[in-house]
Amino acid sequence: MTQTVDDLRNEIRRAVGRYEREESTAFTKEALAAICDAVTYEIDTNRLPPKSQMRAGILWKIGVLDEDTSDKTERPFRKEELESIAVALQNED
Template sequence: MAKTVDDLRDEIREAVGRYERVESTAFTKEALAAICEAVDYDIGAGSLPSKSRMRAGILWKVGELPEDDPERASSAFRKAELAAIATALRRE
């Protein structure tokens, strides 16, 4: 059976040392930062960048975006993007 969006999010959370969520929620800034670290996207020191900046960096690092462009990642990850991220993390 195909994985749901919630299944993919939880797989990604667990792959980066976060915890499963009982309810369906998008990634927090902290979870996005953990994913950034796992895919070797440097978010710098200090305060966390915007969610769109981190989503764009993640998608760029896993080959879903041709460049690190936050305007192309202004909303939550789509199912195909989650699948690409999960696949990249499985290879780690």
């Protein structure tokens, strides 16, 4: 069975110790920070960077992007990106 975007987001949330959401919603800054931690992308946790920077860093650390520039990540993750993140987090176990 093919996973929906919501299924993938919740799988990723569970993998990084965040709570699942029943409604469809993109990741909060706190959830993105947890994903950054899980993929070892260092951020300042006292003052969280913009979401686009965290998304770029996550995609860079898992090999989807060649660099962690946020100009390519001004939008929420696409399904293919979520699938790549989920696989990377499974491989961390």
